[in-house]
Amino acid sequence: MTTVVEATGLTKKYGKFAAVDDASFRIEENRIYGLLGRNGAGKTTIMSLLTAQVFASSGSIRVFGQSPVENAEVLGNICFIKESQTYPEDFRPRHVFASAPWFFPNWDQDFADRLVADFRVPMNRRIKKLSRGQLSAVGVIVGLASRAPLTFFDEPYLGLDAVARQTFYDRLLEDFAEHPRTVILSTHLIDEVSNLLEHVIVIDDGRIIIDEESEDLRGSATIVAGAKSAVDGFVAGRDVIHREAIGGLVTATVSHLDEAGRSAARAAGLETSPVSLQQLIVRSTNLSESEEGQKS
Amino acid sequence: MDESRPIFLQIAEAIENDILAGVLLEETQVPSTNEFAAFYRINPATAGKGVNLLVDDGILYKKRGIGMFVAAGSRARLVAKRRDQFEAEYVQPLITEAEKLGITGPQLEDMINRNRAKQSAHPDKEQAV
Amino acid sequence: MTTIATARGAVRPKAQNRVLAVTRLQFVNRWTMFYLPAIILGAILLLNMAIWYIVLASLPTGTDVAHAEKGFQYTGAVFYIFIYMLVVAVQAISRTFPFALGFGVTRRNYYLGTALSFTILAIAFSVLLTVLSIIELATNGWGAGGHMFTPTYLTNASWGLRFVMYLCLFLFFLFVGSAIASVYVRWRAIGITAFFAILALLIVGGIAIITLGHYWTAVGTWLATTGSVGLTAWLLLPAAIAAIAGFFVLRRATPKS
Numbered sequence: 001m002t003t004v005v006e007a008t009g010l011t012k013k014y015g016k017f018a019a020v021d022d023a024s025f026r027i028e029e030n031r032i033y034g035l036l037g038r039n040g041a042g043k044t045t046i047m048s049l050l051t052a053q054v055f056a057s058s059g060s061i062r063v064f065g066q067s068p069v070e071n072a073e074v075l076g077n078i079c080f081i082k083e084s085q086t087y088p089e090d091f092r093p094r095h096v097f098a099s100a101p102w103f104f105p106n107w108d109q110d111f112a113d114r115l116v117a118d119f120r121v122p123m124n125r126r127i128k129k130l131s132r133g134q135l136s137a138v139g140v141i142v143g144l145a146s147r148a149p150l151t152f153f154d155e156p157y158l159g160l161d162a163v164a165r166q167t168f169y170d171r172l173l174e175d176f177a178e179h180p181r182t183v184i185l186s187t188h189l190i191d192e193v194s195n196l197l198e199h200v201i202v203i204d205d206g207r208i209i210i211d212e213e214s215e216d217l218r219g220s221a222t223i224v225a226g227a228k229s230a231v232d233g234f235v236a237g238r239d240v241i242h243r244e245a246i247g248g249l250v251t252a253t254v255s256h257l258d259e260a261g262r263s264a265a266r267a268a269g270l271e272t273s274p275v276s277l278q279q280l281i282v283r284s285t286n287l288s289e290s291e292e293g294q295k296s
Numbered sequence: 297m298d299e300s301r302p303i304f305l306q307i308a309e310a311i312e313n314d315i316l317a318g319v320l321l322e323e324t325q326v327p328s329t330n331e332f333a334a335f336y337r338i339n340p341a342t343a344g345k346g347v348n349l350l351v352d353d354g355i356l357y358k359k360r361g362i363g364m365f366v367a368a369g370s371r372a373r374l375v376a377k378r379r380d381q382f383e384a385e386y387v388q389p390l391i392t393e394a395e396k397l398g399i400t401g402p403q404l405e406d407m408i409n410r411n412r413a414k415q416s417a418h419p420d421k422e423q424a425v
Numbered sequence: 426m427t428t429i430a431t432a433r434g435a436v437r438p439k440a441q442n443r444v445l446a447v448t449r450l451q452f453v454n455r456w457t458m459f460y461l462p463a464i465i466l467g468a469i470l471l472l473n474m475a476i477w478y479i480v481l482a483s484l485p486t487g488t489d490v491a492h493a494e495k496g497f498q499y500t501g502a503v504f505y506i507f508i509y510m511l512v513v514a515v516q517a518i519s520r521t522f523p524f525a526l527g528f529g530v531t532r533r534n535y536y537l538g539t540a541l542s543f544t545i546l547a548i549a550f551s552v553l554l555t556v557l558s559i560i561e562l563a564t565n566g567w568g569a570g571g572h573m574f575t576p577t578y579l580t581n582a583s584w585g586l587r588f589v590m591y592l593c594l595f596l597f598f599l600f601v602g603s604a605i606a607s608v609y610v611r612w613r614a615i616g617i618t619a620f621f622a623i624l625a626l627l628i629v630g631g632i633a634i635i636t637l638g639h640y641w642t643a644v645g646t647w648l649a650t651t652g653s654v655g656l657t658a659w660l661l662l663p664a665a666i667a668a669i670a671g672f673f674v675l676r677r678a679t680p681k682s
Contacts, residue, residue: 031341032339032341048679051529053526053527053679053680054679055677055679070531070532070533070676071531072443072530072531072533072534075529075530075531076443076529077529078529079529080527080529081527082527085523085524085527086523086524086680087524088453088454088520088521088524089457089520090454090456090457091453091454091524095453095454098453099446099449099450099453099528100528102442102446102449102450103443103446103528103529103530104528104529148529169337170334170337173333173334173337173338173339173340174334176339176340177330177333177334177340178330191299194299195297195303195336195337195338195339195342196337196338196339197339198339198341198342214342215302215303215304215342215345216302218299218300218301218302218303219300219301219302266392274298274299274300274301275300276299276300277299277300278299
């Protein structure tokens with residue numbers, strides 16, 4: 001598998017606050033990646049760094065083998081769709097779609113036209129007057145029709161309703177199957193996109209805490225619940241991601257519990273239940289919080 | 297789509313179920329990876345992984361330039377595999393639950409026989425085995 | 426590592442195309458860049474014409490009309506359009522910079538493309554003003570002795586020289602505008618405040634030095650000898666400085682949401 005993006009020790013500081021803290025990861029060609037995490041975790045900052053919109057405090061970035069900073073060759077093959085994209089005042093959607101081909105050599109006008117119909121974007125209304133959903137749709141259409149070899153979607157579908165979001169996922173998958181490219185989606189709507197993702201990178205407080213194949217993550221954790229003593233006895237020595245207690249009952253999320261382990265848990269009188277990708281990520285990111293809570 | 301099990305396993309199982317049920321016949325073509333991906337709304341690579349799993353197991357094989365086909369004898373092989381899994385997946389939990397509820401061996405046997413009689417009187421259409 | 430050469434579907438966009446793409450982008454909204462300033466220009470002209478006619482109509486009969494018309498020579502109306510150009514430049518950059526960055530444009534190509542669009546704009550409007558000035562002279566001041574496009578200090582020399590002077594003035598205001606826009610885009614409100622504070626200090630400082638050193642006569646002589654054409658040509662120097670400074674400021678700017 002060939003690497004299209006390589007980040008090493010990437011850090012971005014605003015004063016003392018580290019928005020991205022020593023992040024190292026690789027993005028491989030023609031796969032759909034999920035960049036997941038809570039609001040403010042650093043997803044947008046990472047994407048902005050990779051697309052050279054923001055400058056790193058330290059660390060290195062290689063995109064298509066080169067540094068992307070002020071690199072027209074690299075940037076010409078990237079499309080970055082932000083949720084918060086600002087458009088020039090007085091621009092209308094037709095202006096956006098008319099000018100996009102000048103910047104994206106792979107632009108497919110037919111595809112764009114079909115998407116405009118799918119998402120029902122009013123071509124002649126001023127951008128300022130568009131609803132949140134229509135504005136998101138404009139961004140999504142540019143991202144899809146650009147067919148850029150490396151495409152970033154930074155939660156651009158937040159304004160879309162559930163039907164429109166499903167349309168986006170469907171069109172993305174269809175087009176990805178026919179025109180493979182590297183796609184990085186950031187979102188906190190994990191369950192909705194989990195079927196699309198091949199690989200998941202989770203960022204929390206600027207740090208990368210998970211960097212794995214989504215298929216490996218699915219079902220990799222198990223919730224074990226029961227009486228406090230039984231649970232604590234069982235999870236001793238195991239990798240516990242998360243723990244909740246109410247009265248004498250404890251629920252622990254254990255990572256990498258195999259079938260034998262699950263049988264042992266049930267034999268100990270404990271209840272086991274599977275953990276979805278979203279639950280796994282939520283619990284992993286909550287860990288940092290609960291750890292901090294315990295320290296203070 | 298089960299949220300907590302790898303999707304590629306679920307895809308493989310779905311294809312196996314179709315073979316067992318006679319929906320997919322031996323030596324016929326199965327849908328392409330992209331078609332599976334579109335149908336289940338999943339990543340094509342994941343669909344491909346599920347298909348490849350079945351290829352590795354000898355359930356499917358690839359005809360170059362055409363697509364994936366169901367291998368001869370695969371149904372019989374799947375039946376054998378499922379029978380092996382039957383004990384672990386159905387029988388053992390049955391016994392554990394029965395013990396929890398205090399159902400004795402003879403009572404269990406009675407239940408099984410009674411239900412078998414019921415089902416043969418009103419056959420379940422899905423019974424393919 | 427996949428290089429651009431091997432990445433599926435990747436292309437090598439030509440450098441020229443990227444700069445021109447930005448220029449095209451600036452002109453997508455022809456209203457802000459061209460039509461609106463032209464309309465404002467027309468409005469100012471009409472307004473001035475109205476004033477001239479009112480003044481002439483209000484003169485008691487027998488007064489020397491030529492004497493009144495002489496006063497019209499000193500109208501500074503045309504300067505509104507130059508100042509407005511500065512506003513156009515600031516708007517053009519502050520509105521399109523984050524958008525262009527979102528479309529994968531390097532800051533360098535963005536600046537070059539925008540500079541090109543401003544140059545085109547300057548030439549276009551210089552042509553417009555020159556044509557209007559020719560008409561003005563031909564109609565003897567729009568039939569009212571007005572000199573909006575040919576006031577005394579913009580020498581009634583050949584239209585060729587007038588074109589050059591207009592061009593220098595437009596380039597000066599457009600590129601000073603882009604420098605201001607760059608400061609704004611990079612440092613926002615704080616930057617603008619600091620910029621104008623420093624500018625004010627420089628001006629006051631300059632005036633202080635000239636006054637205290639009794640250089641005013643020297644300045645006056647220099648102004649007289651350089652003449653209007655020379656002065657406007659000198660404006661190209663600060664225009665170039667503003668253009669270059671603007672680039673260096675923009676180079677590290679980020680699109681703040």
